[in-house]
Amino acid sequence: MRFLPAGDLAVSVEFAEEISVEVNTRVRALEFLIRQKGLTGVLETVPTFRSLLVYYDPHAVGYEALCEAIAELAPQASTTVLPPARAVELPCCYDTELGLDLEAAAERLRLPVDELVRLHSAAEYLVYFIGFTPGLPYMAGMPERIHLPRLETPRTKVPAQSVGIGATQCCIYSVESPGGYWILGKTPLRLYDPEAPDPVLLRPGDRVRFRPIDRAEYERIAAQVEARTFRPVIA
Amino acid sequence: MTVRILDAGPLTTVQDLGRAGHLRYGIPPSGPLDRESFLLANRLVGNDAAAAGLECTYMGPRFQVDRACAIAVTGAAAPVTVNGAAAPRWTTIMLGAGDTVRVGAPRVGVLSYIAFSGGLDLAMILGSRATYARGRLGGLEGRALRQGDALDVRDGPLPAVRSLATPPSVGGEAETIVRVVLGPQADRFTDEGIRTLLGATYEMTQQSDRMGARLRGPRIEHTRGHDIISDGIALGSIQVPGDGQPIVLLVDRQSTGGYTKIATVCSFDIGRLGQVKPGQRLRFAAVTVDEAHRLLRESETFLDGLLREERA
Numbered sequence: 001m002r003f004l005p006a007g008d009l010a011v012s013v014e015f016a017e018e019i020s021v022e023v024n025t026r027v028r029a030l031e032f033l034i035r036q037k038g039l040t041g042v043l044e045t046v047p048t049f050r051s052l053l054v055y056y057d058p059h060a061v062g063y064e065a066l067c068e069a070i071a072e073l074a075p076q077a078s079t080t081v082l083p084p085a086r087a088v089e090l091p092c093c094y095d096t097e098l099g100l101d102l103e104a105a106a107e108r109l110r111l112p113v114d115e116l117v118r119l120h121s122a123a124e125y126l127v128y129f130i131g132f133t134p135g136l137p138y139m140a141g142m143p144e145r146i147h148l149p150r151l152e153t154p155r156t157k158v159p160a161q162s163v164g165i166g167a168t169q170c171c172i173y174s175v176e177s178p179g180g181y182w183i184l185g186k187t188p189l190r191l192y193d194p195e196a197p198d199p200v201l202l203r204p205g206d207r208v209r210f211r212p213i214d215r216a217e218y219e220r221i222a223a224q225v226e227a228r229t230f231r232p233v234i235a
Numbered sequence: 236m237t238v239r240i241l242d243a244g245p246l247t248t249v250q251d252l253g254r255a256g257h258l259r260y261g262i263p264p265s266g267p268l269d270r271e272s273f274l275l276a277n278r279l280v281g282n283d284a285a286a287a288g289l290e291c292t293y294m295g296p297r298f299q300v301d302r303a304c305a306i307a308v309t310g311a312a313a314p315v316t317v318n319g320a321a322a323p324r325w326t327t328i329m330l331g332a333g334d335t336v337r338v339g340a341p342r343v344g345v346l347s348y349i350a351f352s353g354g355l356d357l358a359m360i361l362g363s364r365a366t367y368a369r370g371r372l373g374g375l376e377g378r379a380l381r382q383g384d385a386l387d388v389r390d391g392p393l394p395a396v397r398s399l400a401t402p403p404s405v406g407g408e409a410e411t412i413v414r415v416v417l418g419p420q421a422d423r424f425t426d427e428g429i430r431t432l433l434g435a436t437y438e439m440t441q442q443s444d445r446m447g448a449r450l451r452g453p454r455i456e457h458t459r460g461h462d463i464i465s466d467g468i469a470l471g472s473i474q475v476p477g478d479g480q481p482i483v484l485l486v487d488r489q490s491t492g493g494y495t496k497i498a499t500v501c502s503f504d505i506g507r508l509g510q511v512k513p514g515q516r517l518r519f520a521a522v523t524v525d526e527a528h529r530l531l532r533e534s535e536t537f538l539d540g541l542l543r544e545e546r547a
Binding site for chain 2: 059
């Protein structure tokens with residue numbers, strides 16, 4: 001574990017140089033412990049694949065003292081300390097109009113479109129962390145058979161709520177933004193809704209499943225989301 | 236009381252001290268880029284530090300108040316007029332019902348701050364009134380102000396008139412010195428790359444905004460590629476993508492990113508950086524974390540000193 005200063009108000013606690021569920025679990029467990037213990041001077045934490053960015057108040061705690069306190073907690077940072085993960089079901093419409101790259105990805109993978117959809121929707125995904133844009137989940141759990149290098153030419157605009165895959169990752173665009181993932185479909189749910197009391201749908205550590213829906217159901221749910229009557233399935 | 240916006244200026248937003256605790260959901264803190272000028276504006280109208288006011292980029296707004304109130308304008312050297320007559324900055328300005336105020340384009344600096352006695356009265360979104368325009372969150376409908384907007388101000392007693400004996404200098408240096416702490420990924424740059432960062436001058440570009448300041452200058456050399464496994468981006472992180480040109484990430488930054496970060500601008504120099512106009516130059520100077528904490532305390536003592544010197 002390394003402590004890397006990030007200016008006068010933050011320190012990056014780096015566990016390893018790899019993307020894996022094991023390393024990310026330790027990151028999230030350390031975050032949980034820091035919050036649970038209410039570590040002196042800690043203001044805010046941002047978990048990512050393999051590191052935790054800790055924002056602190058230097059008037060309340062010095063850099064060395066903070067690093068020592070974190071180092072003391074680190075050995076306990078394992079999956080056993082984490083509370084049970086939430087299970088979230090995301091309806092996803094895999095059609096060729098919303099799934100901008102569905103056919104191209106299937107062709108590249110030498111799979112029938114139906115089989116690509118089946119493989120993608122059969123897996124359970126772990127939200128490693130939320131980042132980049134508000135509410136965007138970085139997720140693990142893609143079946144190896146559908147791993148693909150990212151698009152050679154990223155799109156300048158990907159519609160919000162698009163579900164994409166690239167390399168070993170699955171992600172859902174939370175706002176319209178540039179992006180290099182292959183877009184397989186779209187969820188009618190808003191990953192980020194600035195007008196909702198709780199604007200961000202997913203949390204680090206959530207377990208996500210995609211439920212394939214047809215276009216008619218997509219439109220139905222989208223209308224309910226618009227009317228704010230849709231309740232996502234979260235267990 | 237209501238403030239009616241007659242002209243908004245190119246980018247005028249409601250800001251307070253920012254939205255803490257939501258970076259783990261990808262939501263940045265927002266808040267004023269030049270925190271010191273913002274705090275002084277609030278202080279000059281007798282507000283709490285956290286009261287909401289306006290941040291203006293380049294040209295400020297023209298607005299009318301419908302009741303007597305006090306305002307203060309701080310930050311960039313922008314001309315202020317009340318009903319067409321010049322008014323001072325860094326001073327409490329007493330307004331009467333129907334008065335029209337204009338904050339013009341700054342000769343020096345970029346950002347002006349306008350505080351209203353009582354503070355702007357808007358809904359708190361996730362604990363803050365700060366505007367995050369990219370995420371359409373906070374402020375007035377999550378956006379920059381427009382002509383015709385009306386902003387409510389909390390009613391309260393009028394403060395005494397005060398001014399700063401020695402206002403801080405904002406912008407205008409031939410070369411602004413910006414202090415940084417090296418890291419978190421300084422080891423991904425060659426010695427020559429680090430020397431370039433700390434030895435060369437960089438120019439502020441037009442492509443800069445509240446998310447990040449894009450700088451132009453000598454290319455900063457990486458050791459092995461410019462990509463890392465995405466990690467957290469702190470206030471002031473200096474990201475260096477493949478073209479070797481530094482980007483300093485600011486209050487509306489993305490929470491995480493996958494480019495190498497050579498160093499981090501110290502919090503107390505973010506405001507100075509924000510006041511550098513496109514085309515003007517700046518230089519980076521490295522300090523240790525301990526030195527940065529000492530300088531942070533010094534900058535706070537300096538700010539307190541300015542406030543103690545305020546004159547009735």
